[in-house]
Amino acid sequence: MLNQIRPAIVMIVLLTIITGIAYPFAMTGIAQGLFPSQANGSLVKRPDGTVIGATLIGQNFTSDKYFHGRLSATSDTDPNDPTKTIAAPYNAANSAGSNLGPTSQALADRVKGDVDALAAQGITHPPADLVTSSASGLDPDISPANAETQIARVAAARNLPPDQVRQAVSQATSGRLLGLIGEPRVNVLQLNMLLDGLKAS
Template sequence: MLRHLRPALVLLVALTLITGLAYPLAMTGLAGILFPAEARGSLVLGPDGRPVGSALIGQAFAGEGDFHGRPSATTAPDPADTAKTVPAPYNAASSGGANLGPTNPALVARVRDDVAALRAENPAAPVPPDLVTTSGSGLDPDISPEAALFQVPRVARARNLPEARLRALVAGPTQERTLGILGEPRVNVLALNRALDAGGAR
């Protein structure tokens, strides 16, 4: 019987060492050499050299003088009752969407209220869909250029800046389709707000 078990055990140990130890270590080391920033989480550093966020995970910017990202449906345990959850936008430890269907009354009411608030903010422009819909992960760090430009009048009023200057600022962090064909043009909200803080005043 041992004669039959020995090859299986040797193979199990060998594959565990190769695929569970050697391969992950090799890929981690290679990624750190070839893509050092990405391997460290695409961290964005502030003026003092400390991380202020990641280019891959959105943040809940809510100030009138900031550009806002997409709504986020992520949650966290309720501190008062761990059996329940409370909204926690952009919670990377609980990535996920709302899982509400298009006819769900709660979703319809939330979108309707968000659209009304945005129309009051900028009645001259149509509301971009990504400002009222959540992403599947709840962590999307990007918005469309149209969503960024829609917010220009509010940010200009809050920061007492010319709208033309903010429109030019939006063009800076705008990324085009990957390889010219993949995805959609997008603006990283963290990068845009950092550029705004560096070039404008609240």
Template structure:
């Protein structure tokens, strides 16, 4: 017992410290210093949560800016043993896991490029307009991809393309400290700003 008791006491002590006290303290500090981020970076509109800056949503209508392609899937309602495409399915975050030598990937990107070209897009096409992200839930797109969508959105909404270009520029996040990361546009934030801008016109 003289050896067992100290071991049990230390086990209980460190379980309490590392399993309860430390996580609660870290959560409290994070909530105090970064309340928005610690709360999930939620976007609230008219008192309702409409999404998060961290998780993309599937915008398919021509009146909105579209996110990058998503490879997430969901169970096939007609056959539980199969899956169907379900873009931006947050319950099944995953990439396609297709490598650069994959024939399926090459054919999919080629088909996407041909579709964009048929819509009037000009080369070079932004990479994120054709390829999926590793999570399938990427909330951001490149400024180039956002700018390339302006003619479609402007026509669908009857808005001036130059004003939409200014809106995209205003929503573009720059590199942190001018060095880290890439310029990016949050699609949900951009579309919320787009709705507000259109309502004012």
């Protein structure tokens, strides 16, 4: 019996050291060496080193002078009643979609209300990502079409020429990966930082 237990214990200890300690440390070291920014969370910093966000997680911009991200359906615990939840856009601790499907009347009513509100502002054919939330609720990017619908509002709020704001949108736009994968996208945080730089200058 001891002849069977000893090899089993040795294998457990050996595999724990290899897969639980050596391998994670090796992967962490390789990631830090080759991709330090991504390995540390793709953090975005001001020139003074202050961290203001991450390129992979959206933020809840609400001011007219900023571009707004895609709708977020994340929630949090109601501070007044722990048995209930409240809307908490871009709550990074609770990444989730709304789980409302195409047959949901609540979703249809909400989208119709948003489309009607946009129509009152002169936006008659809004892009899909302007009125729908993403699966994660933390999407950091919007489509170039979504950004285009916001240019007039942001330019007026910042007292900037629309063409100057449009140029900032172009600078913050990333194309398809390898020219084939995904869709063109605009990182909202990077775009708003560019705009703050324009205002400062």
